[in-house]
Amino acid sequence: MKHVAEAAIDDVVRGAVHFGSGGGGDPYLGQQLLTAAVRRHGPIPLVAADEFAPDALVLPVVSGGTPDALIEKAHSAAEAETLRSAVEARAGRECEAVLPIQLGSVNVAVALVVAAELGLPCLDLDLMRRTLPSIDMTLLRLAGHPVPPITVVGGAGVVAEFSSGADTVLGELVRAVMPGLGLVALISAYRVTAGDCARLGAVGSIGMCARIGAALADVSPAHPNGYDSYLGACGGRLVCSGTVAEIVQHSADGWPRGVVSLQTSGGYARIDFQNENLIVSREGTVLASVPDLISLADADTGALVQTVDLDVGQDVHVITGPVDERWHTPGGLAMVGPRAFGYDVDPVRFDSRPAVGSR
Incomplete structure (x- = not known):
């Protein structure tokens, strides 16, 4: 490009x-x-x-x-x-x-x-x-x-x-x-x-953004398998799917912070965010965390959505993707791992666990 x-x-x-x-x-x-x-x-x-x-x-x-x-x-x-x-x-x-x-x-x-x-x-x-x-x-x-x-x-x-x-x-x-x-x-x-x-x-x-964006344009709405081209382009995977049950947020320093609760077939999943999504967990088990990427896709349109734009009752897919390997070094995790944002949990890489079923 x-x-x-x-x-x-x-x-x-x-x-x-x-x-x-x-x-x-x-x-x-x-x-x-x-x-x-x-x-x-x-x-x-x-x-x-x-x-x-x-x-x-x-x-x-x-x-x-x-x-x-x-x-x-x-x-x-x-x-x-x-x-x-x-x-x-x-x-x-x-x-x-x-x-x-x-x-x-x-x-x-x-x-x-x-x-x-x-x-x-x-x-x-x-x-x-x-x-x-x-x-x-x-x-x-x-x-x-x-x-x-x-x-x-x-x-x-x-x-x-x-x-x-x-x-x-x-x-x-x-x-x-x-x-x-x-x-x-x-x-x-x-x-x-x-x-x-x-x-x-x-x-x-920027070239990578263009390639991932082109793959996202081909996503088939409502079908997790339709994300194959996107997941292949970004190297990510589907973690779980669910319905937004509750959104609790407040603003600090002009940035939104809060928690999204999703009702899934395997229990409630939780997404903690501070502007960006930082941790996704289910029933107390961390499934993925910063520094890796945690994205939300609207199940009806296939489009990735901003967390602050979610609505209660909305069906979403939770997708994780990798970041630069340097963020997973001890120094990188100290700078941008979960504890850098105030969460007392160990980082969990996006590919360290098998995918957690769908709805």
Whole structure:
């Protein structure tokens, strides 16, 4: 895949929903943002990191703030230009490509839109190979690469920069400036080169989104066997199926957190989520957990759904998929395993147990 043209947008965004693990923002918003950018600027070039000199500076990009606020206040070309100028001024040289930090349906689109607005290619890789809630939860950080400098650009052109500090402190500082920026901002972090990306990034991410999205488009509604092409494309499996019996959620730091209860033929299953789905269990037994992906598919339409959009009485399939192997190292699990999110359980890999029947 050498370009993201208009014909590929639906597949790219649909596949990114898989990597959102129940979060990642409204895919319709991602589709609209990306379609508008491609119609203005043409197909967006995708490049591999090793096509550049190893010391070429790249521009990591992620959309900060709450997805609901982004619906009302999309990022502008001026924000992209301001972000680029601030990063280049600090580094003393020009950026040669845009780097997606994560693979949620909104953030894949935002990175590609920024590339289009700036006239730059987009790297076909990312720093998470999934969606995670914090800018320090990356494979780059896992390898010891510092998170700062962080540059935050609001819609009015306001720029906040953080050059040092512990990851937790930096995260708190970024969250603290968000209300003054209208709860939406473009963010760049890490001083990263193409060589760093080639060594430490998750390669082929956007192309993988397109392949998974194309397979999802062929899913036959209501039949688990119809997911074979999707499961083959993502390397995942069906864990269980059930009916949404209860949803309990609250909001903290602008993000939804809660529990979904599913009535299945084998008893009640439970999905714990903090924006992304983090743990699926049944009758007290953990079936799968973060860092692996846990997706929910509507049984009637076959489409993957955001956890916050579920309704009581809705029939869903629970599907798990693998992530980058580095997340399953001791350091990776310490950073993004269940205990990193406050759950006192051991991580369970998506393929460590046989599939648990259907309804």
